[in-house]
Amino acid sequence: MTNITPEHIQAFEAITSGRYDNIALFSCFVNGHPAAAIVSVIRDQQGSAQVTPLFVSVTSWTQITDHDGVPPEALS
Numbered sequence: 001m002t003n004i005t006p007e008h009i010q011a012f013e014a015i016t017s018g019r020y021d022n023i024a025l026f027s028c029f030v031n032g033h034p035a036a037a038i039v040s041v042i043r044d045q046q047g048s049a050q051v052t053p054l055f056v057s058v059t060s061w062t063q064i065t066d067h068d069g070v071p072p073e074a075l076s
Contacts, residue, residue, distance in 0.1 A: 011054035
């Protein structure tokens with residue numbers, strides 16, 4: 001079982017491939033908490049920017065576990 005979607009894979013490949021020059025680090029808030037995101041920035045003909053989050057940073061308030069509820073530090 002995995003939570004990784006085809007969209008996650010595409011975003012990861014876009015970030016790691018080096019083929020794209022429209023990837024940026026974006027200061028933001030997630031659920032009201034300060035965070036940072038890796039985003040794709042696409043500009044239209046008028047100069048407006050569409051910012052699409054690809055991944056959001058893990059912060060001190062983020063709690064991640066595996067599928068059994070085990071936190072990463074306990075997986076070793």
